[in-house]
Every structure is written in C-alpha cells, then in structure tokens.
Amino acid sequence: MRILVADDDPVVREVVRRYLERDGLTVVETADGSSTSEVLARNDIDLAILDVMMPPPDGIDLCRAVRAGRHPETPIILLTALGDEEDRVLGLQSGADDYIVKPFSPRELALRVASVLRRAHRPAAVEQILCSGTIELRPGSQTVLIGGQRVELTAREFDLLAFLLAHPRQVFGRGELLERVWGWTFGDQSTVTVHIKRLRAKLGAAHRIETVWGRGYAWGRPGREADNAE
Missing domain, CATH: 1.10.10.10 (Winged helix-like DNA-binding domain superfamily/Winged helix DNA-binding domain)
Structure with missing residues (x-):
C-alpha cells in the first residue's frame, strides 16, 4: 500500500517513512500543500498523513478538499503541534479519520496507520444488511x-x-x-x-x-x- 506523508519538516518525514517501511508500506513524501494536492488528485494512495501547519494549502484545507471531492473515502490522519481540544475537534470536523499531536511516538503513528488501513481496506464479506x-x-x-x-x-x-x-x-x-x-x-x-x-x-x-x-x-x-x- 502507498502512504502519503506530507510535512514541511524533513526530519518528521524521514522518521515516519522509516517506521512505515518497516511495516512493508510504500511511502510518498511531499513538503507543501501544493505538491500534496497534486498527489491527492492522482488518487493513487491508500492513506494520507497530512501536517496541519505545512505551507498552504494546509492539512485542514486539504482534508476538507478530499472529503468534498471525487474520492471522499481516502483515509486521512492529521499531524499537528496544536494540542488544544478545540484544535483537535477542528481537525476531526474537517473529516480526518485520526488526529495525532506532535511530538508523537512514531510507533504509535504506525499502529494508528495500520488500524485505519485495516478498516478502510478490509476485504468484502458476505453481505449482511x-x-x-x-x-x-x-x-x-x-x-x-x-x-x-x-x-x-x-x-x-x-x-x-x-x-x-x-x-x-x-x-x-x-x-x-x-x-x-x-x-x-x-x-x-x-x-x-x-x-x-x-x-x-x-x-x-x-x-x-x-x-x-x-x-x-x-x-x-x-x-x-x-x-x-x-
């Protein structure tokens, strides 16, 4: 599976990439909102990790754009240094599947990624309505x-x-x-x-x-x- 890691901090991208690659995932990196938007438009990723405060459009605006676009089902995890409850609520209200505050444990992030992927891409089962x-x-x-x-x-x-x-x-x-x-x-x-x-x-x-x-x-x-x- 292909994971997009969008953050203007190269250290964050490097650490997250190493942990996700240990789990057998392919990582695509971007450093600003413009290049991230281009990757999201191609719809060739399985999950996006978006920094809330990267150069515009920021993670919140990108999340809203995905949810209002042609592929609203794309799983999204937001990363941010803003830890107040109202900031977390804003992130979730924008349509994020999960929200993690910096500094964070890379292993915890990897577990959250696995959890979101498991639910978003689980195989079809016998239909029970x-x-x-x-x-x-x-x-x-x-x-x-x-x-x-x-x-x-x-x-x-x-x-x-x-x-x-x-x-x-x-x-x-x-x-x-x-x-x-x-x-x-x-x-x-x-x-x-x-x-x-x-x-x-x-x-x-x-x-x-x-x-x-x-x-x-x-x-x-x-x-x-x-x-x-x-």
Whole structure:
C-alpha cells in the first residue's frame, strides 16, 4: 500500500517513512500543500498523513478538499503541534479519520496507520444488511444508504454507525466506544464526540443517536422497542 506523508519538516518525514517501511508500506513524501494536492488528485494512495501547519494549502484545507471531492473515502490522519481540544475537534470536523499531536511516538503513528488501513481496506464479506428506519448499512460492501441514496462516510464513521446499529438501545460511554469500535485503549475521548456529531449531520433526520446524559450514547432510546416496522 502507498502512504502519503506530507510535512514541511524533513526530519518528521524521514522518521515516519522509516517506521512505515518497516511495516512493508510504500511511502510518498511531499513538503507543501501544493505538491500534496497534486498527489491527492492522482488518487493513487491508500492513506494520507497530512501536517496541519505545512505551507498552504494546509492539512485542514486539504482534508476538507478530499472529503468534498471525487474520492471522499481516502483515509486521512492529521499531524499537528496544536494540542488544544478545540484544535483537535477542528481537525476531526474537517473529516480526518485520526488526529495525532506532535511530538508523537512514531510507533504509535504506525499502529494508528495500520488500524485505519485495516478498516478502510478490509476485504468484502458476505453481505449482511443492518437496517433501522430508512437506513441500510451493508458491511460487506462498506456502504450506507438512506432511502436508497448512498451516504459517504469515513472508515471510522462507518465502524461507529455499524456498532451502534448492531447494539440498538444499549448505552456506551465514550471510552467504551473508543475501545470496542476502534480497538483503542488510549486516545482523546473527544474523538467520539466529534464522530457522533458528524454522523448525526450526515444521516440527518434518519439518525437515532441518543445522548444519555452522564452515561454516553445509544441508537434509539434505551429500553424502547425498535420501531423499524413503522
């Protein structure tokens, strides 16, 4: 698989490249937003690692452009020296699959890359459709339909929705969702909050994600019978 590493710091690119190549990945390097945009336009990469603060267009703008473009499914991990929660939330709201703050452990980044790739490029399975109201989720083909119309979700959004649909009316805390959906035993729990918000926005009136104050989230009101037959 081909991984794009876009960062204006050559030391960062060198370290990340060495760790990813140890995992058998091919690395393409860029140092600014313009050259990165050209690589992304070719659509010949499997995942992009984008520095938020590289010369323009920066990582946030590039992420937004990918999500609004012809290939919105491209997995993206953002790198940044900005560690405030509002900066992390902005990165996730731009459509990133993951967000890592500098300085970071190169091995942790490699593990995050492997996790995103595993979910974004897993092989097709026997189709088993999960339904709720007008929503159809098809795990085998990694598609979500609302009233027959396809909705574009990132790999992490898809996994979160699939988990919630498979466990209707059950309440899960943010830490529990991090671990059970994405296999993280560490990480910023605001990631869950942002992905919930993005799912609600993309699903619109079809979503049934309930906030259970002080406890977490559930698909449908806890204890209420499913009303798929409506």
